[in-house]
Amino acid sequence: xxxxxxxxxxxxxxxxxxxxxxxxxxxxxxxxxxxxxxxxxxxxxxxxxxxxxxxxxxxxxxxxxxxxxxxxxxxxxxxxxxxxxxxxxxxxxxxxxxxxxxxxxxxxxxxxxxxxxxxxxxxxxxxxxxxxxxxxxxxxxxxxxxxxxxxxxxxxxxxxxxxxxxxxxxxxxxxxxxxxxxxxxxxxxxxxxxxxxxxxxxxxxxxxxxxxxxxxxxxxxxxxxxxxxxxxxxxxxxxxxxxxxxxxxxxxxxxxxxxxxxxxxxxxxxxxxxxxxxxxxxxxxxxxxxxxxxxxxxxxxxxxxxxxxxxxxxxxxxxxxxxxxxxxxxxxxxxxxxxxxxxxxxxxxxxxxxxxxxxxxxxxxxx
Amino acid sequence: xxxxxxxxxxxxxxxxxxxxxxxxxxxxxxxxxxxxxxxxxxxxxxxxxxxxxxxxxxxxxxxxxxxxxxxxxxxxxxxxxxxxxxxxxxxxxxxxxxxxxxxxxxxxxxxxxxxxxxxxxxxxxxxxxxxxxxxxxxxxxxxxxxxxxxxxxxxxxxxxxxxxxxxxxxxxxxxxxxxxxxxxxxxxxxxxxxxxxxxxxxxxxxxxxxxxxxxxxxxxxxxxxxxxxxxxxxxxxxxxxxxxxxxxxxxxxxxxxxxxxxxxxxxxxxxxxxxxxxxxxxxxxxxxxxxxxxxxxxxxxxxxxxxxxxxxxxxxxxxxxxxxxxxxxxxxxxxxxxxxxxxxxxxxxxxxxxxxxxxxxxxxxxxxxxxxxxxxxxxxxxxxxxxxxxxxxxxxxxxxxxxxxxxxxxxxxxxxxxxxxxxxxxxxxxxxxxxxxxxxxxxxxxxxxxxxxxxxxxxxxxxxxxxxxxxxxxxxxxxxxxxxxxxxxxxxxxxxxxxxxxxxxxxxxxxxxxxxxxxx
Numbered sequence: 001x002x003x004x005x006x007x008x009x010x011x012x013x014x015x016x017x018x019x020x021x022x023x024x025x026x027x028x029x030x031x032x033x034x035x036x037x038x039x040x041x042x043x044x045x046x047x048x049x050x051x052x053x054x055x056x057x058x059x060x061x062x063x064x065x066x067x068x069x070x071x072x073x074x075x076x077x078x079x080x081x082x083x084x085x086x087x088x089x090x091x092x093x094x095x096x097x098x099x100x101x102x103x104x105x106x107x108x109x110x111x112x113x114x115x116x117x118x119x120x121x122x123x124x125x126x127x128x129x130x131x132x133x134x135x136x137x138x139x140x141x142x143x144x145x146x147x148x149x150x151x152x153x154x155x156x157x158x159x160x161x162x163x164x165x166x167x168x169x170x171x172x173x174x175x176x177x178x179x180x181x182x183x184x185x186x187x188x189x190x191x192x193x194x195x196x197x198x199x200x201x202x203x204x205x206x207x208x209x210x211x212x213x214x215x216x217x218x219x220x221x222x223x224x225x226x227x228x229x230x231x232x233x234x235x236x237x238x239x240x241x242x243x244x245x246x247x248x249x250x251x252x253x254x255x256x257x258x259x260x261x262x263x264x265x266x267x268x269x270x271x272x273x274x275x276x277x278x279x280x281x282x283x284x285x286x287x288x289x290x291x292x293x294x295x296x297x298x299x300x301x302x303x304x305x306x307x308x309x310x311x312x313x314x315x316x317x318x319x320x321x322x323x324x325x326x327x328x329x330x331x332x333x334x335x336x337x338x339x340x341x342x343x344x345x346x347x348x349x350x351x352x353x354x355x356x357x358x359x360x361x362x363x364x365x366x367x
Numbered sequence: 368x369x370x371x372x373x374x375x376x377x378x379x380x381x382x383x384x385x386x387x388x389x390x391x392x393x394x395x396x397x398x399x400x401x402x403x404x405x406x407x408x409x410x411x412x413x414x415x416x417x418x419x420x421x422x423x424x425x426x427x428x429x430x431x432x433x434x435x436x437x438x439x440x441x442x443x444x445x446x447x448x449x450x451x452x453x454x455x456x457x458x459x460x461x462x463x464x465x466x467x468x469x470x471x472x473x474x475x476x477x478x479x480x481x482x483x484x485x486x487x488x489x490x491x492x493x494x495x496x497x498x499x500x501x502x503x504x505x506x507x508x509x510x511x512x513x514x515x516x517x518x519x520x521x522x523x524x525x526x527x528x529x530x531x532x533x534x535x536x537x538x539x540x541x542x543x544x545x546x547x548x549x550x551x552x553x554x555x556x557x558x559x560x561x562x563x564x565x566x567x568x569x570x571x572x573x574x575x576x577x578x579x580x581x582x583x584x585x586x587x588x589x590x591x592x593x594x595x596x597x598x599x600x601x602x603x604x605x606x607x608x609x610x611x612x613x614x615x616x617x618x619x620x621x622x623x624x625x626x627x628x629x630x631x632x633x634x635x636x637x638x639x640x641x642x643x644x645x646x647x648x649x650x651x652x653x654x655x656x657x658x659x660x661x662x663x664x665x666x667x668x669x670x671x672x673x674x675x676x677x678x679x680x681x682x683x684x685x686x687x688x689x690x691x692x693x694x695x696x697x698x699x700x701x702x703x704x705x706x707x708x709x710x711x712x713x714x715x716x717x718x719x720x721x722x723x724x725x726x727x728x729x730x731x732x733x734x735x736x737x738x739x740x741x742x743x744x745x746x747x748x749x750x751x752x753x754x755x756x757x758x759x760x761x762x763x764x765x766x767x768x769x770x771x772x773x774x775x776x777x778x779x780x781x782x783x784x785x786x787x788x789x790x791x792x793x794x795x796x797x798x799x800x801x802x803x804x805x806x807x808x809x810x811x812x813x814x815x816x817x818x819x820x821x822x823x824x825x826x827x828x829x830x831x832x833x834x835x836x837x838x839x840x841x842x843x844x845x846x847x848x849x850x851x852x853x854x855x856x857x858x859x860x861x862x863x864x865x866x867x868x869x870x871x872x873x874x875x876x877x878x879x880x881x882x883x884x885x886x887x
Contacts, residue, residue, distance in 0.1 A: 033459055071486050074520045074555045079458030157454045185485040226763060259861050260486050323857040324657055
């Protein structure tokens with residue numbers, strides 16, 4: 001179902017999207033403020049389109065931010081960089097977009113298309129190409145199921161624009177775009193994976209904006225009614241494509257090693273159990289890749305590893321992790337579309353250089 | 368001997384301590400000018416236990432005056448926020464997410480200028496002196512007296528903030544300048560918010576600090592004066608003038624530490640009932656549990672390290688009403704006017720203190736003014752309401768299924784029942800009413816390390832351990848009890864523009880004051 005998004009929905013959406021961002025995808029506070037401020041200035045509302053209702057020949061250009069989330073918390077955008085990227089790609093292709101769409105779920109990246117919508121009036125398709133967040137541009141269901149990312153357009157705060165076209169080689173597109181992102185200070189705004197409505201229906205993870213909204217709302221109301229927010233999360237996920245939710249660990253952050261490196265936030269974090277018995281180690285590249293408890297894998301990419309405040313279940317992104325935080329770490333099963341052999345070849349553990357095969361969280365942590 | 372003073376919104380409490388012994392403890396009403404209340408408290412201390420002012424080694428003051436000024440949007444200076452970051456950051460200008468009434472209260476003006484650094488030390492844009500000069504003119508024209516300067520990635524490189532400060536100071540003699548690189552951590556909006564709040568409190572800080580110094584001098588006390596900081600450690604008065612924002616969480620920190628000291632219980636929920644609010648916090652091994660995610664202060668998002676405290680609008684001065692058969696308590700309070708307005712003091716307003724006295728829980732003022740006058744079932748219903756709300760808040764603060772003992776402190780804790788759920792009997796230690804002042808007097812001692820370390824590959828762990836040990840050693844050298852010192856903060860900022868994997872490492876360790884060391 002298509003609907004209009006209100007300013008009042010933005011906080012819930014950003015919170016839920018940050019949870020689906022599995023540590024990455026950007027800071028939900030800045031994401032929410034960017035859209036809220038733009039809507040306040042333009043007086044527009046945002047139309048969210050159900051992909052099922054999309055015309056097969058509609059033309060969709062997804063928009064996003066790429067780079068290191070550690071940069072974004074300091075270097076906030078000028079505001080129209082993603083619009084510059086979209087317009088640049090439209091000019092290059094000689095075709096106007098009928099809608100924009102997220103490429104991933106995240107506190108910032110679910111919001112950038114909404115920011116573009118606030119500035120342009122374009123509707124936003126309720127779907128994305130990851131159903132979570134991943135660090136690299138080729139790691140998209142669009143890519144796995146045959147839609148090329150090229151041509152890609154980048155827009156920057158000095159009115160600069162770049163077009164990259166690597167044909168069907170999405171990995172090389174990522175590599176070139178990453179180089180430009182680093183020159184731009186570690187964050188850049190992009191438009192890529194232009195496709196038809198028919199391609200969206202075939203390759204996208206559907207209704208993830210709505211899912212983010214539902215998760216954010218469930219966490220907020222559980223908190224307000226003093227119910228267990230983790231139980232509320234599990235209940236919300238039960239009838240979705242992400243139906244297995246497992247608590248992996250509860251404890252305190254005792255170490256965070258984090259670098260802004262090669263256009264990513266890379267590092268690891270260690271949590272110690274509240275009773276001092278046991279350790280959880282997280283490895284991340286923007287997003288959490290693997291969670292090990294006392295050395296044993298408990299959840300691994302592309303399943304979702306979400307670090308939440310132990311009291312409020314507010315998602316904590318990898319750039320927000322700090323010494324002393326009390327957290328609960330939750331594993332969530334990713335949709336089947338993301339667990340196929342061809343999907344795992346693009347964003348399974350080995351695509352990140354991890355010498356481990358994927359195993360579903362529901363197998364690693366039986367209910 | 369030391370004197371600990373707590374200046375709350377309602378009461379000013381003072382204690383005279385020698386080592387771990389409380390020699391005298393008094394509770395007086397806070398006055399609008401703050402200082403005459405302190406004078407009264409010092410006089411009463413002397414009356415309770417005569418002491419030679421020259422024998423006092425230190426005076427420690429904890430106050431919620433600054434955070435209250437912000438919450439009440441009162442006594443704040445006209446303030447400008449100058450951000451260096453263009454062409455970036457224009458989408459979210461300074462104060463973008465502030466409540467409108469606070470922007471108005473500080474006559475807040477926001478300026479965006481070129482400047483800022485990338486994460487690796489490159490310049491986003493060069494600083495333009497002509498822009499800063501134009502900002503100075505505008506600030507002057509609008510009668511603004513305090514400025515907050517923020518710059519993108521200033522924790523990595525603060526040169527632009529410092530340069531802009533020099534230019535503004537030269538143009539605007541006497542202006543107070545606060546730099547974000549000296550106030551907060553990574554996260555532009557949160558750090559900038561804290562800096563603007565700090566700037567808006569600078570004039571008040573000058574007034575209060577001057578007043579405190581004069582008051583103590585008039586009482587013949589020549590000992591150094593300290594203010595409590597958020598983490599329970601002390602700052603001297605010069606620091607307090609520049610960074611009043613660092614006092615924001617000292618109230619709950621002092622009350623929790625005072626509660627632990629008085630009760631001997633080091634893992635518990637502490638319920639501090641004052642005149643206007645009840646603050647519920649949790650102590651773990653003697654340390655206040657910290658809030659995990661960003662803390663909003665008066666509706667403004669910051670990234671201070673603050674104790675995790677739940678505040679309810681229930682206090683000794685809370686107004687009690689009955690409408691349509693339902694009894695409500697607070698959230699409005701008669702505050703420091705309790706002694707004129709409450710029924711037990713001959714006033715005309717039914718307060719929570721009155722119902723506690725009517726129900727026989729306490730002897731305050733003239734009980735005959737309420738007993739047999741205030742309807743008994745109304746009093747019971749009001750106390751029941753208070754007990755339920757507090758029990759609910761304790762339940763929310765609990766993170767494990769194990770029963771959590773409850774320690775009640777603060778003058779208003781007479782409102783609380785004798786037990787909560789499975790927590791057992793409520794601990795009400797001696798001197799419970801002045802726990803905050805005791806918390807101030809048993810201040811903690813901090814050791815800080817903040818410098819740039821070369822981190823060779825594979826050596827990070829060793830470098831961090833060394834930095835932590837150094838912070839612990841410094842705390843002990845400064846007078847902390849060795850076994851009590853704990854690392855409370857570790858922050859690493861990689862400085863990619865310097866060779867050798869340079870990293871700015873900041874570690875703070877905090878421990879209990881070795882009281883014997885200052886006995887005198």
